[in-house]
Amino acid sequence: MVLALAILGTPLVCHAQDPAAEFKVVQQLRAEKKPADALKRIEQVLAVYGNPKSRVGKQFSYFAPFFLWQKAAILCDMGDYDQACATYKELASNAAYKERSMIERSKVLPGRNDEGYAPLLTMALFQQGLARYQQASGANGKEGKREVFEQCIPLLEEYLKLYDGGKVSQREKKMKVDGQVCALLLQAYLQKEQPDFNKAGVYMERMGKAKAILPDDMVMNALSTVMRIASENPQYIEWGSKMIESNPGSFHVAPHRLAPYTGNLFNYGVRSVRLMEEGLHAGSLDQALSCLRTANKIFGIMPDTVEARDSLMDVVKLVGPSARSVADKNMGITYVGDRSKACAERLNSLIKDHTELEAYTALTLANAAARMGSNRLAKAGVKLLLERYPHLRQQGGEKKEMRDLNYLQYSQFCRATGDEATALKYEGKLNPENVGEGNKNVVAINKMIRLTKEKQWEQVIPAAEEVLSGLNKETDTLNYVGAYFSKIAALYYLSRMDQVVKAGTELLESGMLTPKEGGLTPEQVLNYEPQTMYFVMDAYKELGAQEPKNYDKAMAMADAFMQKYPSINLQENSMAPNVYFDAITVLMKRRGHGDENADKADLQKALRYCEVIAKNWKDHELYPTSRLLAGSILINGDDDSEKPKGIEALEECVPAALKLEDGKGKPVASNALFWLVSFAPEYPREGEDSSALAARVKGYFDTYWKDVDSEGDAYALQMASLQLSRSLDSKDVAAYEAALANAQKVIAREATFDFKNNVHNPELERTINSYVDSYVNGEKAFHDKVLTLEEKTQHLTNFPGIDPQDKYSNAILRMALLNSMNEALVTAKRGGKTEEVTALERDIARSFRQMRDAFKPQDLTNFICVQVGKFEVDYARRFRSGSPERKQEVEVALSYFTQVLERGTDYQSEAELGKAQALSLSDDSAAQKEAFALYSKLASVQDPSVVGPALIGLTDLNMSTGNYQGAVDSASKFMNVRGGSTPRERLEMMLKLAEAYCSSGKVQEGIQTYVNLYSQNRGNIAFSAPAVKGIMTQLWKRNTPSSGDRLKNNFKQSDHWRAWNTGRDYVNQIRRAGIDKKMSPSERDLFNEVILLVEEYSKDAGVQREEKEKNDFQSQLSK
């Protein structure tokens, strides 16, 4: 340690040649590192001059303190601190040396004419402390003894007390040594066996206030000690930056002064950043911030390497390359030429090797910024390297050039800041061979991550496979598992459910998801395993539509998940609500095993799972939907006493759904409110009178119109339609008028919305039809007015709010008018009113021609062409197969589609689809063949909105040509396509699938499909009635007799009884719910078919007997 104070120990000129000459010899021996000889000479001198009472001593004993000082210093050099301290102590305490006369005599020495050796007497105390400090911290090749700090501290503090009390020499006062003493005390308190940070803090503060400039070595040693201690006690890391802040004059200095310490400073900065990362990972933001502040301060005082080298070379040129020190007292600097030269050469080699420390500094700070979340600062740091240090090499090892690594980093940060183009540019520039084996895959991984983030699932799969192939020897690594998982996720989002099951099962069974040494940590496993289980489960669920056994596999996976991840804490088990929710939907879908008890058990389980979600995850986004499902299960269930709970569940659903962010829950709320307005009137609360009930239902409507309704909402048209039809029952003319106006507004709005968005919404047509009915009936009921055809036409062709350019909606209104006329026609036919029939038939033909005239293909856009073409196809279906009318309408339809295909611009697939649909109506086998080919082609395109209808057409064709297995295949494929079809179309296809199963001999699958359809759509008569009818007829046909013993609880009812009972239950439920009062004529027809069948089956003697036996058995049981 270089101490400015040490200069005080230099004895000065002596007039007596002998002691002076001897002193020179001693100094020479010390310089030559011959301490024993030096000590011997000192002892000889002291023996002669050391005794002030001797004759010679009287004359020359004022030399003795100088020799004692040298002796102690040499003992320190030798590491004999005890003897050194004893010598200093003797110097400080020997009363003879304090005699004024002797001190006065020493003043005659050159340079000592102010105080003589007096400063040495007080300095000896400081030197004792310094010697103990060296002994404690380790110096002169000796290992440190930390316990000695306890001896060092009191000595230094005692000296400081003398200094503060002004009891030191003028020279010490002038030199303002307190800063240096405090620097030592700070370090002593930090390094002692039981560090005292409070006391250390006091001295650090005082050190900063010291007026004198501290020697560079001392300052850097203090910083080094602080940083070393802080490494073990990160809470004190910020002392590093505080030290710099409180001693700016010592740290913000010329580059040549800091240059010798740049290596250390860099290490302290890097250590701080490492501690920052440790702090982050340990959950301490405070530590992370302190460390970053410190790193920033330390790196901030590091000079640029070129600047520092040049500055050092200036020094060498100024003072020469010798070991001689040269001081600049105003600046507080001591220049040492040889030291500067050596340092400059070191820096020069760094520059030549392209390993400038400030470049790593920028890199370290860039990484720190990235860890703290600032990708912009991180990117800037790497950009700096690319610009200013393009040839930077690694610090250690082979010192490989880092350019490609920096390209990689830069591209990563560009990507993280949204600059994909630059990221790609730099990724393209880098040579993967130069980024190291470990990083080679990083490029591939980056690509995979980017594609995953962008949801480019088709491209994620090959990208993930590239990563997997690059890591084929490291299958237990996080990246390998991550790539495997990305591939599964991509397959999942591409609806390739078979492959999801295969890849997901492989991953789950591979053992890679088992936490182990060298493999994934438990936390990492948690990131992948639950999601993979969920993907596989959901894939099985989707595949259940094709192969019902997959539902069982989905449930097995759900059970495995629940067993392995039982926690309800979302922090630990975030996938739990999704799995429970999926399990609910599986349980609702897989019903219909032919085992009523199992079905009921599934429903009960589904309800239980709904309750699990309700109880544990009220804030989860699946909570509202789970309440909706609970409501639907309870309301659809057999137990009437549970139905009010279903209403409650729906009521709980609505506010929760409306609470979801960004209106995400509105569709669920909309659905629940539709259920509520449909079913709540049937289940008054206890003590609730009809007016209160009506008010509650009105409240549901009000909530819908106030909080939920919006353009395009799936239930807007149905709500408007239902409210209008309800108003007819209310006998309240005001309510009717309001509902009528609202329905007009909603129809116009939705029509406009669909028009603007080029959407074809089948619900619009249904609602307009229903509107027309309600309008006709309402005018009669409330205004006693029977509308003429002309009035209806007038009303519909001038429908308020419909854009005259909206050919689609105007076409629907025209169609509604046609429908209305069709209904009148049916009634007229039933009434045998021949003239009226003739007139209506003429009007219908005329109206349709008018409509067609209004929609010429060449005048219409491709979209409208396709829509009108579709109307034509639907219209053509009204005519008998093979009839000239059908042929003619098919031709007209084809003209619209041909127009679109000839233009060859947009809507090509849709036009091909329409063409296929039109051709399929033809009797001509060539046309049907063409239709089949078109459907098959369209069934394999990517767009689900085309695939869906193509598969519908294909199924219809297969059915009409008796290819039932083909129909099963195409219908199953349809059920597995996500999107592109309306719920109604999916329901229709389920009916077709069931029918195809039955026709192809797979009766059980057929019944199961009917049951699935019926159980999930009980209130939807258009589907539930045919499904129930399907179940009844198939069971009746199968005719499995009853079996088992009622007493043994293994009794199974006969198929005939089950057929009758299914229908009876259905009819009763519908009637109880009052749905029969709201049915459209077509629904009523379907419902009546079930009633007729129930009546027919009820007359069967076997059924009657079995029912009687059942009742008898139950009454026996109840006794």
Next chain:
Amino acid sequence: MKTKHVLILLSGLLAALPQLSAQQQAAPAPTMLTVQVQPNKGKARRITIMAPSSVTKGSFLRLVSREEPPVLDQTKNYKMFFIESPEDLANALRAYSSDDLSSAKRQLARVRSTYAGFAGLPNNPSTMAALMELSCNARALDWSNLGKAAADFPSPKMLEAPDRMKVEAAAILSKVSDDPSTAEGRKKEVEEAIASAAKSPAVTSEVYTWLKYALGRALASNIPAEEIQKSITREHEELASLAVDAYCEAAASSHGRFMEIPVDAMHRAFRILWAMPGVKEYVPKAKKKMDKKVWEAAPYNFRDAVALAYLLRNVYAPQIKDEGISTASSLYFNGQLGANKGAKK
């Protein structure tokens, strides 16, 4: 900053070695010589030994000027020599280090004017003080005085490459403004300067920081001020992103040294990021609940704005009062925080 000194060689002064005593006592008063050294590379290396002011009454006397003056040979005859920098210069440096920029500027001005007569000599105190004044004005973000100091720089042609580059960069930096009419010109000038600086070993981090900051300002002045205050349009999004990058590069280039310009750069970068499309719109969602999912779903500019605000508030500039920074930093989230907590080994 390079080392530049005025040397005063003091023969015998306090060179108190015993063997000298007899002769030295009889010797005349010590001769004092001031040596002005320009010890750098370059053809015209020149060392000038001058008599000190006490002898020459305030003017330096050129004694030696040749290619290879062996200064050490000159000084070999002396047992110890001292280097003495003007006290005002030393004090100014201390004030500069302690962030007392006004005091530093005052004392530097004094040095500049006191030693103005030596401005023609390489590395004279006046020039050194003038260079330091540039740094002071830049740190004080005092563009007007920086411009004047750069324009009136004494004998810029005498400067070595790093210092010449500094004066040129100061002139560019002093032109920063929010005026869109001059933006293109400033951008072009600063881009050219950066392209040349990046290739030069003489460029210092300080100068590079200045140039990057000036680039950020030039780019940002093409964005309407009201957009930065409220919301940047899609039209200006790319430009704004470039400005943010330039500001961050200024901060990175400083690697923690004298943070006034870096902090201003980061603050400006934050304000732009905070006004980027989609950022403020995300605040209500983030305020409602901030977790990993919400953080990762946030626009990347939102994440960067928040992280930068948090770092400004907690690391680089806690003193800044800015409502945007307060709001943004309160939404900070770090996915790595606590990553090792509760880890099962």
